[in-house]
Amino acid sequence: MTTRDRMLDAAAHVMRTKGLARATTKEIAKAAGFSEAALYKHFADKTELFLSVLRERAPSDLTGLLAGLRAGRGEVRETLVGIARAAIAFYGETFPIAASIFSEPALLAAHRDALKVHGVGPATVPETLARYLEAERELGRLPAGVDPGSAADLLLGACHYQAFLGFFSDRPGDPEALVRTLWDGIRQA
Numbered sequence: 001m002t003t004r005d006r007m008l009d010a011a012a013h014v015m016r017t018k019g020l021a022r023a024t025t026k027e028i029a030k031a032a033g034f035s036e037a038a039l040y041k042h043f044a045d046k047t048e049l050f051l052s053v054l055r056e057r058a059p060s061d062l063t064g065l066l067a068g069l070r071a072g073r074g075e076v077r078e079t080l081v082g083i084a085r086a087a088i089a090f091y092g093e094t095f096p097i098a099a100s101i102f103s104e105p106a107l108l109a110a111h112r113d114a115l116k117v118h119g120v121g122p123a124t125v126p127e128t129l130a131r132y133l134e135a136e137r138e139l140g141r142l143p144a145g146v147d148p149g150s151a152a153d154l155l156l157g158a159c160h161y162q163a164f165l166g167f168f169s170d171r172p173g174d175p176e177a178l179v180r181t182l183w184d185g186i187r188q189a
Contacts, residue, residue: 004042007032011049012057016093019100020050021107047114054094062090066128071135076142077183083129084159084175091163092173126152145189155182 001009010032014023025046029039043049055063065086069079101108115121126149133148142148155178162173 007039007042008052008057012053015097020097021100021104058090058093062086069132072139076136080179081175084178087156087159088162088173091160092166126156143189146186
């Protein structure tokens with residue numbers, strides 16, 4: 001295991017148990033068995049470390065799945081089920097990490113600004129899915145009346161809510177049911 005891998009594992013653990021707002025780079029470095037200076041040799045700042053945890057230590061590869069979307073390949077409905085499954089897992093894993101930043105307005109503002117610098121943020125997920133849905137619509141595989149942005153928001157919002165509910169109940173998220181309901185609406189558009 002490389003130094004960077006040990007740092008990412010430690011960061012994922014500290015961020016999951018303390019939340020992003022309370023996780024410090026000093027604590028993460030200590031948990032990894034390195035100095036804070038060593039941490040900064042691998043990551044420019046805490047935001048880059050957080051983004052690396054999301055990309056490389058999240059249980060589902062939602063980002064990779066979205067990046068691999070190609071219109072005209074496979075069945076659209078089945079693709080959406082796969083995205084829903086990955087999104088529920090991703091949101092369930094990352095919600096405890098990110099939720100704490102909402103309690104501190106100054107930290108949230110700084111985090112938002114840092115995400116802009118890195119050219120990422122939560123809006124990139126529905127934007128990517130919407131581009132895929134738009135391309136599928138242009139190929140005639142979705143009805144002309146479908147609003148790709150709204151369809152992406154509806155599916156991903158439902159996935160986020162299912163993940164959130166998972167912290168309060170034993171009711172598992174059902175990606176098939178979410179997509180079936182959305183799909184029935186899409187076909188009527």
